[in-house]
Amino acid sequence: MTVPNPARRTSPRSDLTTPPPDAAEPRVDPKAELDFSEIGDVLGNACFGCGPEVPHGLRITRTGHEGSTSYGEFTVIPEHQGAPGLAHGGILAAAMDEILGTSAWLLGGRYVTGRLETDFVRPVPVGSRVHLTARCTGVHGRKAYMEGEGRIGGPDGPVAVRAAAVFIEVPLEHFTEER
Numbered sequence: 407m408t409v410p411n412p413a414r415r416t417s418p419r420s421d422l423t424t425p426p427p428d429a430a431e432p433r434v435d436p437k438a439e440l441d442f443s444e445i446g447d448v449l450g451n452a453c454f455g456c457g458p459e460v461p462h463g464l465r466i467t468r469t470g471h472e473g474s475t476s477y478g479e480f481t482v483i484p485e486h487q488g489a490p491g492l493a494h495g496g497i498l499a500a501a502m503d504e505i506l507g508t509s510a511w512l513l514g515g516r517y518v519t520g521r522l523e524t525d526f527v528r529p530v531p532v533g534s535r536v537h538l539t540a541r542c543t544g545v546h547g548r549k550a551y552m553e554g555e556g557r558i559g560g561p562d563g564p565v566a567v568r569a570a571a572v573f574i575e576v577p578l579e580h581f582t583e584e585r
């Protein structure tokens with residue numbers, strides 16, 4: 407098994423996903439917390455990240471949140487493989503997108519991913535339970551700066567993936583207008 411080189415940098419952040427010096431501290435909207443599951447129900451459960459019955463989906467379970475920090479879990483199934491026996495990197499990036507997005511939506515706006523940066527730190531075997539954590543590191547205008555990680559086997563397990571992102575706040579029409 408490949409082990410991460412401890413001398414390697416441990417943050418995936420580029421300048422584009424680093425909050426500017428005048429970014430505001432994230433403030434969670436208590437109403438967003440209350441309405442959170444309701445919004446999900448209204449939009450249906452077809453989400454590849456969190457839909458509980460999506461065939462071969464990630465079926466991420468949101469296990470809680472504290473401030474802008476949110477937690478989730480999923481199990482890597484054979485259909486998530488890239489190399490034999492190991493999770494596909496795109497699957498892990500999708501999982502990070504989902505948990506980072508969850509933390510962004512806790513801020514109270516409607517957010518979409520503008521940029522997602524990912525470090526794949528160690529391979530994730532099929533059958534692994536991956537524990538996801540995300541948080542907001544700053545807000546600047548419509549941009550919410552996010553970071554998070556996925557750990558194997560438990561909340562204190564070894565880090566397998568780290569991500570940093572910018573989510574952009576969009577109006578409702580982003581989702582409803584005809585294309």
Ligand SMILES: CCCCCCCC/C=C\CCCCCCCC(=O)SCCNC(=O)CCNC(=O)[C@H](O)C(C)(C)COP(=O)(O)OP(=O)(O)OC[C@H]1O[C@@H](n2cnc3c(N)ncnc32)[C@H](O)[C@@H]1OP(=O)(O)O
Binds near residue numbers: 446449508509547576
């Ligand atoms: C999302 C689903 C929600 C379901 C709700 C359920 C309830 C909640 C439950 C659960 C939580 C949700 C979990 C979801 C997780 C998955 C999220 C996804 O995968 S979202 C899909 C992928 N992303 C797209 O499809 C975006 C496609 N792109 C666009 O639509 C546009 O490009 C957009 C909106 C991102 C920006 O376009 P503009 O025209 O509105 O705005 P401009 O002026 O270009 O940018 C505004 C600011 O953002 C910066 N910006 C834009 N793109 C950037 C980028 N790629 N990197 C860095 N900065 C960027 C710009 O530099 C600008 O900054 P300056 O205000 O000037 O300082």
